Amino acid sequence: MHKTKYISRILFTLCLLTLISACERAVNLNLKNEASHVVVEAELHPAAGGNYVLLHRTTKVQEDAQPEAIMGAKVIITDQNENAFELTEIEAGKYQNINITPLSGEKYKLQIQINGESEITGETQLPTDYVKIDSLSYDSSYGILLNPAIICHLIDPPGTTNYYRIRYAVNGNLMVPTSAYDIIMSSDETWETENMIAIEYLENLSSGDLVTIYLMNVDSSYFNYYSTLTSTDRNVGGILGTNPENPTGNLGENVFGYFGSYSQDTMSIVIP
Amino acid sequence: MKKFLLILTLSYTTLLCQGQKDLLDKKVTISFENVTIKQAIQQLESQEKISFAYQNFTQLKKKVTSSYSSQPLRRVLQDLFEKHGLSFKVIGSKITLYEPRNSKNKITISGSIYDALTGEALIGCVVYEPATGHQITSNQFGFYSLTLPAGTHTIIVSYLGYQKYAFEAHSSGKKNVALNSSSEEIKEVVATANQGNENITSNEMSSNQIDVAKVSSIPVLLGEKDVMKIAQLLPGVKSSGEGNSGFYVRGGGVDQNLILLDDAPIYNASHLLGFFSIINSDAINHVKLYKGAIPAKYGGRLSSVMDIRMKDGNDQKPSVTGGIGLIASKLTLEAPIKKGNGSLLIAGRRTYADLLLNLASEGALRNSGLAFYDLNMKANYKLGANDRIFLSGYIGRDKLGFADIFNFDWGNTTTTLRWNHIHKNQLFSNTSLIYSNYDYQIDAVDEFTANESSLSVRSGIGDFHLKRDYDYYLNSKNTLSFGLGSIYHIFKPGQVELINTGKSFNEHIDNKHALESSLYFYHSYNWSTKTTLNYGLRFNNFTQFGPGEIFTYHPDGSIASSNQYSKFEKVISYNQLSPRLLINHKLNASAAIKASYARTNQYLHLLSDLTSSTPIDVWLPSSNNIKPRIADQFTIGYFKNLHNNNIECSTEIYYRSSQNDVNYRSDHQVILNPLAENQLLFGAGRAYGVEFLVKKRKGLLTGWMGYSLSKSELQFDQINNGNWFNAKQDRTHEFSLVSMFTLSKRAKLSSSWVYHTGNAVTMPTSRYTIGGIQTIGYTERNGGRMPAYHRLDIGLSLDGKNNTIKVNPQTGKDEIVPKKVHSNWTFSIYNIYARNNAYSIYFRPKANNSQSFEAVQTSLFSFVPSINYNFKF
Known part of the structure; x- marks a missing residue:
């Protein structure tokens, strides 16, 4: 028996070695050189100075060069009463106008003119409802995977489609996602009676931590963009391969990015 | 008067018959020594004093040699004339020769x-x-x-x-x-x-026959001989991935190949996630692959037909064949049911890593690993001179498990009952009743927590098929095949059962039902000695039935309406015609030009959430939302044999266009999605290319060299701004060199080298940061390439001695006696120069925080040696 064990271990190792003799290594691929694209990150929300437009150009994937900020662009946001607000460049590539006071349910148009290039335009409509957080609760073993989670209970307005994003701060530090997979998005289209969003994977929290939840009621362009951002990060080839894609933007075919808007509510909870 | 005439006539007839009888019964002794029939007649006339009346028939020039001693003249004349298509009659005192006209x-x-x-x-x-x-x-x-x-x-x-x-x-x-x-x-x-000029004379093109015995020495991954991997070495047939048995034919997708095992369709032809095919070569008699010019008897897939025929089993004597390999072992038993009249075959294969692991019985390793088994069975019996029945079956399962926590198993089951009947010498029919099923099951149990939760997923497809095919050998110029059949498909898109903390959640996606019926004829007509015309027509009807909830969708994918259908209530029906044509014009005995056109239809669609196929892919029927796919292929080829047909050369040019091709919306989910149909996009495809094949068939060195230069593209309004883009399987160059060298009577060396352009994939062109996240940008669907692929495999096959020397106890002398057991060792090395071929590539941020990305390539299988022992007795 002892011998069989020994042989079987060797054989198993052999099989595994053969099947998973998969070697992984970094390679330098000869990728196509394409002209750089304009990247636009434009957001609007009803608060003083609640708007910004970030402009830069893409760089080559495998090169270390810093992204090039686009300076001197003409950026205008127009409300649905045709009031046009020009945004000023407050730092390299960042544009803002503190005089815009976005209103729920209203449409806004974005126009960007970069030297000698065709105009980039986009439109967003602020969500009609101002959705508030009803309460927060903590569940130490949530869902199938029984992870610790904070549950954000809200009252989803019936009859309309609402999209949500949740951001959170721990002890006052806003947690900025480093990967598209960490972004918490939800749409009431997929809900039945939930009226809640779970914030999972909070392994690093300790008892006594103050967690502040920001419930963003986002418009469809914002939602479409961030919920498809993971599609850029994919394997190609192999049996787990998929087609990587650019996220769905609303600024035309050759522009990366989005023009989105949201309203926001916040509440805090202390981890028990 | 009338009476008199009647008596006269009767008497004359009687006399005539009497005269005829007398003359023909006359005993003669004569011999003909290599003389023409005419000379033989003259010999008879002079020797036996009888006279003949005849025309200048061509048959009279034929030479005969025979001798008769005191035989009736009738016998001599029958031998002389009837064998050569002439008849004779005694009219008056003369023997008159004539050519019968009926x-x-x-x-x-x-x-x-x-x-x-x-x-x-x-x-x-x-x-x-x-x-x-x-x-x-x-x-x-x-x-x-x-x-x-x-x-x-x-x-x-x-x-x-x-x-x-x-x-x-x-x-x-x-x-x-x-x-x-x-x-x-x-x-x-x-x-x-x-x-051996069958490739010139045959009424086929774009087809390859794989001789299982001949290719057994070609080295393959892990030494398990595999006809599907051999097929991938032919021009126009491309492997779907490293070590994978899935294949692409002339730019078509993996699901566009009809793989038939004794007429039963195989829905997933892979074991071990694709590294092995489900075909046990020991149980196979014959494999034929049609890449184009598909005869009208086949239908239901766009690109190709791989017709695999299982062995009937030895009907002369019992035999046992087996093999022991690193990964799997196999055993085939054959025996006559009644010698020369019927036989039985049972062939099984099994991997054993899992068995050994169970012996190890250490916690998690128990019931872990990847394993498969398959079993082929066949019985046949001759019911008489004109009837023969066959019953064949296949069952194969794969298991992927980790302890008792996760269990995934999948496999095919098929059964074919066939009845051959010879109606007349010229009319042959085959009636088949076929069952085929593919399903998978995933069971997962979370046993690490107190609140046990479990997940169980089931999905599959099943077919019941009844058909009748006829081959009618009308005359030397015309051969007809015709037939009809109906397939009842049941699609089981998925059933999910989730139990968590005592709560049960069930999601059952409605099964889908459809009937695929067809009627066809195919006529081969020998226009002249040089030209053969083959044409045919296949009529298909595909009807989707209830029961179930059927949705319609808006162009953006949102639900437009939903209707409940009752059992057998028609949802939609499609009627389609697929014409087939092939012309063979022989230039001489060793050269021919052939041209063909074939339209094919496909009503079954394999949907996957990934770009390659996996066991959990789902088959869906054409429906009110998914139109049948249609492909038209035109091919022209030149075939030339050299050196007494020892070297076959051929080149074919093809163009293929397809309609209603299926693709997916961004972030699609088709598996376990009741609304999978709204995840689909519909577009067109086109593929064209030129293929060259040079094959050496005989001698110490045999093998072939294949090359194809091709393009395969797709067009969907919603993808790539509506521009044509490369299909994933678009590989510009594809080259293979297969050689088998006989070193001695018992030793054979073989090698195969393949090279192909990398698959077309979507490669990043830029990077940027948005929302604080480093992101990659893409410009064109499948605009980039995986690195080129190449690999050399070598194999050595050594046969054991077939004879042994024994002392004959009676004579006391040494005698050469054939051994009862024939043995064979095969050694092979896959990827001998250890090329790191790219299996998949992903991009990750560089470790040094520089914001840029690096490409990471995964490679499988570099330098894999294997050893197999085979025996037969």
């Missing part, structure tokens, strides 16, 4: 051709009559029927690897032919020197 001036020889040792049917044998040039090939059951002008004919039956067999025929009748294999390659050259 159908009796033809004879039909039919029968079965099989291996003399095993009784195995030989498919695709050439049966020909050299004097008239008439030729036919045996069908999928080894049946042939050759119709010739009345007379004596020498008929030759030839098949590569077998000794030529010749027999004489002078009247209609049955002739079963048993061929002996030519054991030595060298002899074969002699035996087949004047034949």
Whole structure:
């Protein structure tokens, strides 16, 4: 028996070695050189100075060069009463106008003119409802995977489609996602009676931590963009391969990015 | 007066008959020594004092040699004339010769051709009559029927690897032919020197026959001989990935290949996630692959047909074949049910890593690993001279498990019941009742927590198929095949059961039902000795039925309406015609030009959430939302044989266009999604290319060299701004070199080298940061390339000694006695120069925080040695 064990271990190792003799290594691929694209990150929300437009150009994937900020662009946001607000460049590539006071349910148009290039335009409509957080609760073993989670209970307005994003701060530090997979998005289209969003994977929290939840009621362009951002990060080839894609933007075919808007509510909870 | 006339007539007739009888019963003694029939007549006239009346028939020039001693004249004349298509009558005192004008001036020889040792049917044998040039090939059951002008004919039956067999025929009748294999390659050259131009004469193009025995020495991954991997070495056939048995034919997708095992469709032809095919080569008699010019009897897939015929089993004597390999072992048992009349075959394979792991019985390793088994069974029995029944079945399962926590198993089951019937010498029919099923099941249990939760997923597809096919060998110029059939499909898109903390959640996606019926005919017409015209038409009806909830969708994918259908209530029906045409024009005995057109339809669609196929992919029928796919393929080819047909060269150019191709919306989910149909996009495809094949068939060195230059593109309004883009399987260059070298009677060395352009994939062109996240940008769907792929495999096959020397106890002398057990060792090395071929590539941020990305390539299988031991007794 002892011998069989020994042989079987060797054989198993052999099989595994053969099947998973998969070697992984970094390679330098000869990728196509394409002209750089304009990247636009434009957001609007009803608060003083609640708007910004970030402009830069893409760089080559495998090169270390810093992204090039686009300076001197003409950026205008127009409300649905045709009031046009020009945004000023407050730092390299960042544009803002503190005089815009976005209103729920209203449409806004974005126009960007970069030297000698065709105009980039986009439109967003602020969500009609101002959705508030009803309460927060903590569940130490949530869902199938029984992870610790904070549950954000809200009252989803019936009859309309609402999209949500949740951001959170721990002890006052806003947690900025480093990967598209960490972004918490939800749409009431997929809900039945939930009226809640779970914030999972909070392994690093300790008892006594103050967690502040920001419930963003986002418009469809914002939602479409961030919920498809993971599609850029994919394997190609192999049996787990998929087609990587650019996220769905609303600024035309050759522009990366989005023009989105949201309203926001916040509440805090202390981890028990 | 009337009475008188009647009596006179009767008397005259009686007299005449009497005279005829007397004359023909006259005993004669005569011998003809290599004389023409005319000379023989003259000899009879002078010797026996009888006179003949005849015209200048061509048959009179034929030479005869025979002698008769005191035989009736009738017998002599029958031998002399009737064998050569002439009849005779005594009119008055003369014997008058005439050529009968009715159908009796033809004879039909039919029968079965099989291996003399095993009784195995030989498919695709050439049966020909050299004097008239008439030729036919045996069908999928080894049946042939050759119709010739009345007379004596020498008929030759030839098949590569077998000794030529010749027999004489002078009247209609049955002739079963048993061929002996030519054991030595060298002899074969002699035996087949004047034949072997089947590739020139056959009414087929874009097709390849894979001789299982011949290719067994070609090295393959882990030494498990595999016809599907061998098929991938042919031009126009591309592997779907490293070590994978899935394949692409002429730019079509993996689901566009109809893989038939004894007429039963195989829905997932892979074991071990694709590294092995489900085909156990030991149980296979014959494999034919059609890449284009698909005959009308086949339908239901766009790109290709791989028709795999299982062995019938040895009907002469029991035999055992087996093999022990690193990964799997196999055993095949064959035995006659009644010698020469019926036989039985059982062939099984199994991997054993899992068994050994169970012996290890250490916690998590128990019930872990990846394993498969398969079993082929077949029985056949001759019910009489004209009827034969076959029952064949296949069952195969794969298991992927980790302890008792996760269990995933999948597999195919097929059963085929067939009845061959010979109606007349010229009409052959086959009736089949076929069942095929593919399903998978995933069970996961979370046993690490107190609140046990479990997940169970089931999905599959099942078919019931009834069909009848006829082969009608009308005459030497016309052969017809026709038939009809119906397939009842049941699609089981998925059933999910989730139990968590005592709560149960069930999601059952409605099964889908459809009936696929077809009617076809295909006519081969020998226009002239040089030109053959083959044309046919296949009519298909595909009807989707209830029960179930059927949705319609808006162009953006949102639900437009939903209707509940009751059992067998028609949802939608499609009627389609697929014409087929093939012209073969022989330039001479060793060269031909062939051209073909074929339209094919496909009603089944394999949907995947990934770009390659996996066991959990889901088959969906054409429906109110998914239109049937249509492909049109035009092919023209030049075929040329050199060196007495030892070297076959061919080149084919093809163009294929397809409609209603299926693709997916961004972030699609088709698996376990009741609304999977709204995840789909519909567009068009086109593929074109040129293929070259040079094959050396005989001698110490055999093998082939294939090259294809091709393009395969797709167009969908919603993808790539509506511009045409490369299909994933678009590989510009594809080259393969396969060689087998006979070192000695017992040793064979083989190698295969493949090279192809990398798959078309979507590669990043830029990077940027948005929302604080480093992101990659893409510009064109499948605009980039995986690195080029190449690999060399080598193999060595050593046969054990077939004879042994024993002392004869009676004579006391040494004698050479054949060994009861034949053994064989095969050694192979896959990817001998350890090329790191890219299996997949992903991009990750560089470790040094520089914001840029690096490409990470995964490679499988570099330098994989293997050893197999095979035996037979």
